[in-house]
Structures are given as structure tokens and as C-alpha cells.
Amino acid sequence: VCTLLVDTLNSVGVPFETVDIDEQTLCIDENELFEKLNKKKDSYEGLLFVHSYGLLRDCTSFYKEVKTIKNDLLIIDDRSLCIPTLEEPQKNNADLILYSTGRGKYIDFTMGGYGWCDERFSAMKNIPISFDSKRYFDLILERKPRRENHAILIKNIYKNGLSIEIQYPENFQDWRFNICVQNKDKLMHILKENGLIANSEYAPLQHYEGDVNKTKAMKVHSTMINLFHDYRISEPMANKIVEIISMDFVTNP
Numbered sequence: 001v002c003t004l005l006v007d008t009l010n011s012v013g014v015p016f017e018t019v020d021i022d023e024q025t026l027c028i029d030e031n032e033l034f035e036k037l038n039k040k041k042d043s044y045e046g047l048l049f050v051h052s053y054g055l056l057r058d059c060t061s062f063y064k065e066v067k068t069i070k071n072d073l074l075i076i077d078d079r080s081l082c083i084p085t086l087e088e089p090q091k092n093n094a095d096l097i098l099y100s101t102g103r104g105k106y107i108d109f110t111m112g113g114y115g116w117c118d119e120r121f122s123a124m125k126n127i128p129i130s131f132d133s134k135r136y137f138d139l140i141l142e143r144k145p146r147r148e149n150h151a152i153l154i155k156n157i158y159k160n161g162l163s164i165e166i167q168y169p170e171n172f173q174d175w176r177f178n179i180c181v182q183n184k185d186k187l188m189h190i191l192k193e194n195g196l197i198a199n200s201e202y203a204p205l206q207h208y209e210g211d212v213n214k215t216k217a218m219k220v221h222s223t224m225i226n227l228f229h230d231y232r233i234s235e236p237m238a239n240k241i242v243e244i245i246s247m248d249f250v251t252n253p
Contacts (some may be wrong), residue, residue: 019033020032020215020217021220022216023216023219023220025055026052027051027055027057033066034065034069037070041073045073047074048076048078049076049078049094050080051079051081052081053168053176054081055082055171056082056083059077063093063094064093074096076095076098077096078098079097079098082106082174082175084099084105086141088116095117095121096115096116096117096118097115097117098113098115099115101113106147112136151229151230154238155177155229157235157238158227158242161239161242161243162246163246166179166180166181175226176226176227176228176229177227177229178224179224179225180223180224180225184200187225187245190244196240196241197233198228199228200226203221204217227241
């Protein structure tokens with residue numbers, strides 16, 4: 001999860017705990033979450049579920065089970081890294097469903113976001129905001145097809161040029177093209193030296209009850225690189241990235 005969220009929670013004095021991830025979905029470890037809830041459900045007021053790397057999962061039954069343990073637990077369904085849609089999503093037992101157009105998101109306006117909420121958030125609808133929402137949503141509709149077409153072009157270069165062994169499954173590739181490599185830091189350095197960009201999000205938060213270095217989240221992060229497929233990357237750049245990675249960096253996801 002983005003560290004800006006952590007900074008926000010800390011700035012307003014809201015305590016929180018983190019949960020490790022599931023190695024298959026890269027989203028929250030549901031077993032660990034249920035263990036925490038069943039032990040001390042009255043200690044928790046809400047759950048923030050992050051769709052990691054833009055993997056949009058149907059969490060309806062999961063959220064229902066969470067509500068069975070504590071009916072008034074506030075559930076925020078965070079789709080910040082998912083491809084934004086302006087169609088109202090199906091109700092899935094979450095209290096708030098969020099999309100983002102902030103920096104580094106699929107549609108990157110460097111700011112902005114929107115969502116769908118239930119009656120628990122009805123008071124927010126009356127907060128006066130000076131914001132041209134029609135223009136904002138029109139821009140999303142305008143930008144989205146170009147973004148999708150460019151992503152297909154660049155992803156195909158990665159998909160066809162890189163070893164299948166290092167590629168994450170297709171459903172993890174919407175936000176960025178995610179790969180798993182040896183010597184991640186060395187590769188990142190070489191890419192930078194060649195004027196190319198890549199990222200390695202998201203590092204595990206240091207708010208875990210156990211040893212964060214032994215978490216599944218840290219295991220994944222230690223080898224994951226996120227390759228851009230938006231306006232930052234041209235076809236020649238993508239081909240150069242493939243050439244560099246193909247030299248000596250292979251690890252099975």
C-alpha cells in the first residue's frame with residue numbers, strides 16, 4: 001500500500017495493523033486476517049483491502065464473511081491500481097469502493113480519485129467541493145482508450161521478448177508489467193544507467209507484528225520489478241529494456 005496512506009493515518013492519530021499477503025493473489029492473507037479478527041474483533045473499526053498490482057478480485061463472499069464476524073466493521077475496497085471504470089460496480093459488501101487517478105496510477109492526472117459509498121458515508125456528499133466533476137470524468141473517458149492501446153503495444157513487446165519464466169500471470173499486468181528477477185538492485189541500476197525507468201513497488205510496511213523481513217510480502221518484493229507500459233515508455237525503450245533484462249536476470253515467480 002502507498003506510504004502516503006500510512007502518513008495520513010499517522011498524521012491524524014489513527015492506529016493500524018498490517019497483514020501479510022497471500023503468495024498466490026498478492027492480496028491480503030485472508031487466514032491471517034480472520035485469525036486477528038476472531039481474536040480481538042472489538043479492537044478493529046475497519047479494513048482496507050488493496051487490490052495489489054491492479055488485480056481486480058471479486059471479494060463479495062470474503063467481505064460477507066468479514067461482516068459475519070463484525071457486522072459494523074467498515075470495509076474500504078481500494079482499487080487505486082486497477083483500471084478505472086465509471087460504471088457503478090456491483091455491490092460486494094464493501095462500504096466504500098475507491099478508484100484513483102493520482103501519480104503513478106493507470107490513468108495518471110497526478111491527483112484525483114472517486115468512489116461509490118453506502119449510507120455510512122452520506123454526510124460526505126454534503127461537503128462543498130469546488131471541483132468540475134463532469135470535466136474530470138470526461139478526461140478519464142478521453143484518456144482511457146489511448147492508455148489501453150499504448151499498454152497493449154508495450155506489453156506485447158515485454159510478453160514476446162522476455163522469458164515466460166520471469167513474467168507474472170496476465171491478470172497482474174494491468175497496472176504495470178510485473179516480473180521476478182535475480183539481482184533486482186543490479187538490474188534497476190543498469191536500467192537507470194541506460195536512461196530507462198522501472199520501479200519496485202510496494203515495499204512491506206514496517207508496522208507488522210512479527211519480523212517484516214520474514215513475511216511473504218518481503219519475499220515477493222525482493223525480486224519484483226514493475227515495468228512501465230504507459231506514456232513514459234516508447235517502443236524503442238521497451239525493446240531496450242527487454243534486451244537488458246534478457247542478459248542475465250531470471251527468477252521464477
